[in-house]
Amino acid sequence: MPELPEVETVKRGLHKLIIGHKISAVSNDNPKSFPNALNDVAQFMVNANIIDVRRRAKVLLIDLSTKYTLVIHLKMTGQLVFVNKLDRFGAGHPSSSLINELPDKSTRVIIDFKGGSHLYFNDQRKFGWVRLIPTLEVSNMSFMMKVGPEPLEADFTASEFANRFKRRARTTIKAAILDQTVIAGVGNIYADESLWGAKIHPSRLVNTITKSEFTELYKQVRLIMNLAIEKGGSTIIDYVNAEGKKGGYMSFARVFRREGLACSRCGNEIIKIKVASRGTHICPYCQQL
DNA sequence: CACTTGACCTGTCCGC
DNA sequence: TGCGGACAGGTCAAGT
Numbered sequence: 001m002p003e004l005p006e007v008e009t010v011k012r013g014l015h016k017l018i019i020g021h022k023i024s025a026v027s028n029d030n031p032k033s034f035p036n037a038l039n040d041v042a043q044f045m046v047n048a049n050i051i052d053v054r055r056r057a058k059v060l061l062i063d064l065s066t067k068y069t070l071v072i073h074l075k076m077t078g079q080l081v082f083v084n085k086l087d088r089f090g091a092g093h094p095s096s097s098l099i100n101e102l103p104d105k106s107t108r109v110i111i112d113f114k115g116g117s118h119l120y121f122n123d124q125r126k127f128g129w130v131r132l133i134p135t136l137e138v139s140n141m142s143f144m145m146k147v148g149p150e151p152l153e154a155d156f157t158a159s160e161f162a163n164r165f166k167r168r169a170r171t172t173i174k175a176a177i178l179d180q181t182v183i184a185g186v187g188n189i190y191a192d193e194s195l196w197g198a199k200i201h202p203s204r205l206v207n208t209i210t211k212s213e214f215t216e217l218y219k220q221v222r223l224i225m226n227l228a229i230e231k232g233g234s235t236i237i238d239y240v241n242a243e244g245k246k247g248g249y250m251s252f253a254r255v256f257r258r259e260g261l262a263c264s265r266c267g268n269e270i271i272k273i274k275v276a277s278r279g280t281h282i283c284p285y286c287q288q289l
Numbered sequence: 290c291a292c293t294t295g296a297c298c299t300g301t302c303c304g305c
Numbered sequence: 306t307g308c309g310g311a312c313a314g315g316t317c318a319a320g321t
Contacts, residue, residue, distance in 0.1 A: 003315090073315080074315090075316070076315055076316095125313085127315065127316080180316080187315070188314060189314065236313075236314060237314085238313095238314080239314070279312075
């Protein structure tokens with residue numbers, strides 16, 4: 001699921017829903033999903049207030065009044081869903097909702113708030129995780145130390161974008177754009193969408209991409225991920241926002257999971273290939289080697 | 290260092 | 306209907 005636009009959508013939702021809430025209890029059914037020792041949770045989470053919700057790359061950061069931060073990675077199937085005590089999923093729930101009743105069998109961590117609302121961390125495949133870390137130490141985590149710049153920041157330039165790829169000169173552009181140490185936040189959906197937008201074949205080697213192609217790719221990454229945020233992200237199977245609702249970007253997708261359909265630019269058939277051992281969608285006419 | 294592959298998990302879908 | 310295999314939004318640890 002969660003690439004930058006999905007994590008940003010969850011962040012915005014949680015920002016509205018949980019700031020100011022006080023944690024009353026925490027439970028965890030899977031040690032790998034939340035490996036912190038119970039005494040840390042008791043000491044630094046219970047009775048803490050939520051003071052901010054942030055995002056860096058595909059990672060969510062929930063800052064607590066104890067100067068600890070919940071660092072959360074949703075990986076492929078993670079969800080963070082807030083349920084107010086008055087909400088009732090099921091009969092009458094919005095058709096865009098994927099969530100019927102929580103907790104369910106994918107629920108790994110439950111954070112209860114005073115007043116009776118709950119935050120559920122669900123994760124079918126158990127790749128995702130939650131960690132409780134002192135706020136000042138978050139930037140020292142190994143992932144944070146090596147992750148690349150945020151591509152949607154206003155001051156992030158096309159030349160900086162191109163320069164980041166020099167470290168991956170002899171690999172494919174698809175592998176490089178998915179590399180989080182090059183650019184933060186691009187995953188398989190937005191890699192394919194952006195490469196189609198820039199008319200670049202994903203198997204092209206980085207050192208064959210021209211400066212003007214990098215500039216176009218930079219523009220497409222920003223255009224497409226900003227649009228995806230506006231549409232609330234992409235739901236393939238599992239992704240939902242903080243209210244349990246699907247994202248709307250997939251109806252705007254131009255290649256991702258559209259194999260067999262016509263390219264909206266030239267009418268040729270979109271195909272699915274494998275690049276960097278990832279399923280990859282291209283228009284073989286618009287994106288040539 | 291740069292690069293590739295397998296591993297981590299569960300569930301679903303497809304072909305036999 | 307059942308069963309094996311491939312595949313799925315992401316990262317790591319190993320290997321070359």
